Amino acid sequence: MPKKKKKINPFQIITYILYIIVIIFALFALSSKIPIPGNYKLLTVMSGSMEPKIKTGSLIVIKPASLYKINDIVTFKNSPTSQETTTHRIIETQEVGGTQFAITKGDANPSEDSNKVPANLIIGKVIFKIPYLGYPMNFAKTLPGVIILIVIPGTIIIYDEILNIAKELKKKKKRVIKINSPLEVR
Numbered sequence: 001m002p003k004k005k006k007k008i009n010p011f012q013i014i015t016y017i018l019y020i021i022v023i024i025f026a027l028f029a030l031s032s033k034i035p036i037p038g039n040y041k042l043l044t045v046m047s048g049s050m051e052p053k054i055k056t057g058s059l060i061v062i063k064p065a066s067l068y069k070i071n072d073i074v075t076f077k078n079s080p081t082s083q084e085t086t087t088h089r090i091i092e093t094q095e096v097g098g099t100q101f102a103i104t105k106g107d108a109n110p111s112e113d114s115n116k117v118p119a120n121l122i123i124g125k126v127i128f129k130i131p132y133l134g135y136p137m138n139f140a141k142t143l144p145g146v147i148i149l150i151v152i153p154g155t156i157i158i159y160d161e162i163l164n165i166a167k168e169l170k171k172k173k174k175r176v177i178k179i180n181s182p183l184e185v186r
Contacts, residue, residue, distance in 0.1 A: 015160050018153040025140040025149040039064055041124060043075060044134030045087055049106025054126070059133035060087060062124035068093075068102060073126040076104070076117045087126060088113060 036042070041062050048056045050073065062075045068090055075087045088104035091112060095101070100119040105112040139145035 011160075015157060018157055022150055022153045022157065025136065025145075039124075041075075042137070043085065043087070044138050045129075046134070046138070047106075049108050050087060050089070051108045053107050054087065054129050055131045057132045057135045059130045059137055060126050061128040062087075063127050064122075064124045068119070068122055068125060074102065074104070074117075075123045075126065076102075077121045077123065080121065085123060086113075 043060050043062060045054050045056060045058045045060055054060065054073070060075070065072075068074055070090055070092060072090050073087060074090060075085050078084045078086055086104075088106045088109075090102045091105045092103035093100065094103065094116065096116075101116040102119065102122065103112055104117055136145075136149070140149050
């Protein structure tokens with residue numbers, strides 16, 4: 001007897017897409033809080049100073065290096081106490097009093113940055129970029145973003161799973177157990 005072809009359920013396809021979206025944005029939201037193996041960091045470029053090489057809103061992956069060279073695009077802290085970062089290209093290196101400094105410049109900027117960057121403030125070198133993916137990543141870190149990108153799809157997924165469980169329970173109740181022989185009483 002030939003098997004029946006299973007119909008494609010559009011709601012199920014949407015559910016699987018929601019699973020993927022929730023997982024991706026949850027990972028993005030967690031990526032800044034939990035260390036990624038290999039010491040990688042995910043950051044968002046929110047200015048146009050590196051255009052056209054790195055577009056505003058790009059998601060960048062950075063990794064610390066033992067040596068930074070001229071033309072490397074690096075991300076560095078703006079000051080030793082600041083959590084704010086800048087991503088610019090190294091255009092020159094200098095050593096002053098035994099301390100290594102990088103002279104940096106945004107590709108779209110007409111002149112070099114006013115402050116030299118001490119090597120200990122460089123977080124890492126840009127190794128990968130994905131244009132515009134930083135916007136949803138930053139949005140996923142906000143309260144409305146968590147609600148829209150994680151809580152609502154997560155609720156829909158949970159609701160769908162509850163419906164599937166209820167459907168399976170109904171199927172089990174409808175099954176009739178046939179007893180082939182009566183029980184013997186001794």
